[in-house]
Amino acid sequence: MESSVTLYAFPPSHCSQKVRLALAEKHVAYTNRFVDIELRLQNFEPDYLRLNPRGVVPTLIHGDHVVTDSAKIIRYVDDAFDGPSLSPQDETERKRMDDWIDLQDRLRIRELTFGSMKGAMGHALRSVSMPLRKRKLLRLKSANPDLAEVYDAKIEDLHRWRTSIASPEEMAQVRDEMRSALDRVEKRLGESPYLAGESYSLADLAWTCTFARLKMLGVWDSFCGPERSPGIGAYYSRLRSRPSFDRAGVWERRPPPDVRRALLKVMLTGSGETRVEA
Numbered sequence: 121m122e123s124s125v126t127l128y129a130f131p132p133s134h135c136s137q138k139v140r141l142a143l144a145e146k147h148v149a150y151t152n153r154f155v156d157i158e159l160r161l162q163n164f165e166p167d168y169l170r171l172n173p174r175g176v177v178p179t180l181i182h183g184d185h186v187v188t189d190s191a192k193i194i195r196y197v198d199d200a201f202d203g204p205s206l207s208p209q210d211e212t213e214r215k216r217m218d219d220w221i222d223l224q225d226r227l228r229i230r231e232l233t234f235g236s237m238k239g240a241m242g243h244a245l246r247s248v249s250m251p252l253r254k255r256k257l258l259r260l261k262s263a264n265p266d267l268a269e270v271y272d273a274k275i276e277d278l279h280r281w282r283t284s285i286a287s288p289e290e291m292a293q294v295r296d297e298m299r300s301a302l303d304r305v306e307k308r309l310g311e312s313p314y315l316a317g318e319s320y321s322l323a324d325l326a327w328t329c330t331f332a333r334l335k336m337l338g339v340w341d342s343f344c345g346p347e348r349s350p351g352i353g354a355y356y357s358r359l360r361s362r363p364s365f366d367r368a369g370v371w372e373r374r375p376p377p378d379v380r381r382a383l384l385k386v387m388l389t390g391s392g393e394t395r396v397e398a
């Protein structure tokens with residue numbers, strides 16, 4: 121009997137999208153467990169922290185394996201399941217793929233997201249969600265002394281996060297890091313159709329979600345407009361035309377109001393478990 125697969129994820133989360141995309145590319149059926157990381161902050165609950173001590177999404181459970189960290193999970197998904205391989209056989213290309221995955225993983229996307237999101241949503245993230253987080257972490261820490269260290273690390277991380285998004289200098293650095301990484305992608309695309317080599321790999325998959333996030337934040341033109349990054353524009357069109365893009369529900373724009381309302385309803389009331397077919 122095949123082991124069951126469960127993904128703990130939050131629909132708009134950039135890291136969750138990477139894993140959904142890997143599962144879609146590999147045609148893996150799974151149960152999606154909704155974890156609200158914005159309002160109810162289910163990622164701070166003790167049971168979730170025992171699965172994922174950093175208190176972040178995504179987490180993948182496959183049989184007895186608990187895998188955290190999206191860069192590790194996408195590699196795990198590629199190795200553990202049948203379906204087209206998303207990693208090159210050639211050693212040099214594989215090393216190159218790993219380097220591109222790691223570069224993408226180091227980008228400070230949550231800072232960019234919280235610092236750049238416009239309108240009511242941006243206000244809610246910065247001014248409503250952030251103070252809620254601190255209060256909930258302190259309350260849960262005193263109710264769960266066995267997890268005090270884990271909560272302290274989370275409180276410290278929250279402090280760094282809030283400090284970064286409030287600092288114009290740090291935000292400028294976040295944007296500079298993104299720009300220089302994108303310049304490297306642009307240069308690479310002048311040499312090869314995909315980041316690792318001739319074929320689509322996990323590296324392209326991970327970067328797909330970064331490009332989609334730049335679109336969703338409305339900052340695409342300032343980072344990779346046609347003058348600076350013509351190669352990236354054409355490359356992203358190829359990436360987003362893969363059937364997995366829609367199947368995985370990659371967000372490249374804010375969803376229409378009915379979808380937003382449905383999401384809010386699950387955030388406020390639901391336990392949200394859905395089955396995703398292969």
Ligand SMILES: N[C@@H](CCC(=O)N[C@@H](CS)C(=O)NCC(=O)O)C(=O)O
Binds near residue numbers: 135188
């Ligand atoms: N390196 C981790 C980062 C995970 C991460 O930061 N996840 C975000 C969503 S994309 C999250 O859960 N944020 C909630 C929080 O930090 O409290 C990964 O790639 O899985």
